[in-house]
Amino acid sequence: MSDYLKISILPLTAIVCLAVIWLFVKPIYDSTKKIRDVTKPQVDSLVQRENEMRQRSDKLYSGISEGDQTDTILNAFPDTENSKELISQFEFLINQEQMVLSAISVEPPPSAEKSGIAPQSGKTYREVSGNFEVRGSYSQFKQLIADLNQLNRIVNVNKIQIANTTGEEGGTTGKYIIDFTAYWQPPVTTEDVRSGLESIRNPKDQPMNLVPAPESNTNIST
Amino acid sequence: MDIRKGVVISRTNLIDSKKEAGLPWKGIGLVIFVTLFLWAGAFFYKDYVQKQTSALQNQLESLKSGRDYNKIAAVADSQSRLDAIDQALEDRVDWNLLFKKLEENTIPEVTFNNFDVKNSDEINSAIFASSASQNPEYEVSLKGTTQGLNNLAKQIAVFEGNKNDKTEPLFTKVTIQKIDIKKTDSNQTESGHALDFNLEATINPAILDTGFENKPKVTNQ
Numbered sequence: 001m002s003d004y005l006k007i008s009i010l011p012l013t014a015i016v017c018l019a020v021i022w023l024f025v026k027p028i029y030d031s032t033k034k035i036r037d038v039t040k041p042q043v044d045s046l047v048q049r050e051n052e053m054r055q056r057s058d059k060l061y062s063g064i065s066e067g068d069q070t071d072t073i074l075n076a077f078p079d080t081e082n083s084k085e086l087i088s089q090f091e092f093l094i095n096q097e098q099m100v101l102s103a104i105s106v107e108p109p110p111s112a113e114k115s116g117i118a119p120q121s122g123k124t125y126r127e128v129s130g131n132f133e134v135r136g137s138y139s140q141f142k143q144l145i146a147d148l149n150q151l152n153r154i155v156n157v158n159k160i161q162i163a164n165t166t167g168e169e170g171g172t173t174g175k176y177i178i179d180f181t182a183y184w185q186p187p188v189t190t191e192d193v194r195s196g197l198e199s200i201r202n203p204k205d206q207p208m209n210l211v212p213a214p215e216s217n218t219n220i221s222t
Numbered sequence: 223m224d225i226r227k228g229v230v231i232s233r234t235n236l237i238d239s240k241k242e243a244g245l246p247w248k249g250i251g252l253v254i255f256v257t258l259f260l261w262a263g264a265f266f267y268k269d270y271v272q273k274q275t276s277a278l279q280n281q282l283e284s285l286k287s288g289r290d291y292n293k294i295a296a297v298a299d300s301q302s303r304l305d306a307i308d309q310a311l312e313d314r315v316d317w318n319l320l321f322k323k324l325e326e327n328t329i330p331e332v333t334f335n336n337f338d339v340k341n342s343d344e345i346n347s348a349i350f351a352s353s354a355s356q357n358p359e360y361e362v363s364l365k366g367t368t369q370g371l372n373n374l375a376k377q378i379a380v381f382e383g384n385k386n387d388k389t390e391p392l393f394t395k396v397t398i399q400k401i402d403i404k405k406t407d408s409n410q411t412e413s414g415h416a417l418d419f420n421l422e423a424t425i426n427p428a429i430l431d432t433g434f435e436n437k438p439k440v441t442n443q
Contacts, residue, residue, distance in 0.1 A: 060301070183310050193291050
């Protein structure tokens with residue numbers, strides 16, 4: 001064995017070993033690092049998120065289950081248009097205030113009727129608009145407006161027209177036309193929730209919208 | 223003897239020099255050992271991290287399979303409805319407060335027999351196809367009767383607010399649309415002719431702002 005080889009064998013071995021490390025060990029370490037720094041934290045975050053979601057849903061569910069709060073919320077914002085029920089509620093209030101109902105109509109807004117989309121972008125709910133005409137005294141009318149604010153279902157009055165008219169018996173009475181908007185929202189189904197949750201793969205994904213896309217409205221007028 | 227001793231010494235030196243020129247087995251072994259150690263370590267470490275990750279993935283799958291979709295849907299539904307209620311209540315106006323203010327701001331000499339109020343955004347959105355603004359303006363149209371132009375002027379001044387008073391005016395942009403002076407034969411009073419008038423005005427947003435707590439802050443734009 002030559003002296004040259006004897007002298008250079010150790011550096012050569014070191015070079016070969018470094019090459020082996022570079023070619024075989026480093027890729028293993030790199031892939032491990034990727035798993036450790038990217039995949040594992042992602043999965044860890046998903047596990048944490050899943051746990052948090054479970055805790056929150058349990059807590060919220062027990063909250064809304066107490067004292068029939070679900071029914072109260074559903075009464076205020078029903079899951080169907082339910083125009084007939086709305087009209088019945090108006091009739092009840094008008095009778096309660098001993099006023100005379102002359103006319104009533106309920107219809108979805110024209111934009112929703114034509115396009116089948118939510119009437120106002122950014123809002124998940126849909127509107128049912130309409131108007132009714134009643135006759136009676138001014139104090140009865142004011143009480144009716146107060147009653148509408150106290151109604152179980154959320155109803156907003158958008159426009160009011162008041163006119164003095166002469167009644168059948170010759171006395172002065174008021175004619176009141178009230179334009180209103182009521183609201184409803186389709187229910188969130190288990191399928192919506194399932195597809196919404198399964199669409200989340202990355203914890204950095206945007207918050208899901210579990211409310212289903214609006215469908216076409218039906219025109220109801222009475 | 224001295225010469226032989228010298229030979230022996232030189233042989234010994236030769237043997238020593240041969241030992242120094244041998245292969246550096248220890249060094250080579252050490253380098254190879256370190257390399258193999260790193261290789262094995264990388265394998266073991268990867269295996270360890272993979273096991274940890276797959277344990278987490280199993281935990282995640284287990285959590286996912288244990289989801290109660292009915293419960294989550296009920297919660298999501300209620301939450302979404304509550305948010306929608308909040309938004310709907312933002313659009314609510316306390317009309318009775320407006321009527322109360324109107325009664326307080328109507329002078330005894332004036333009688334109103336027609337009243338229309340509407341959201342001016344309805345007109346704007348119909349024309350420009352834009353969504354309603356956050357702070358809608360409400361336009362009022364009033365038809366009334368009184369005796370003489372002085373009373374009408376007094377009424378408008380009350381609606382627009384006393385400049386020396388710190389209270390908010392009920393209306394802004396009050397305009398007279400029409401005045402009909404009724405013909406009277408001989409009953410003309412000192413206060414003037416009976417007249418019918420039409421007024422249009424915009425409700426001061428600050429008045430409606432004091433209505434519901436849920437309403438957003440309305441600013442006079």
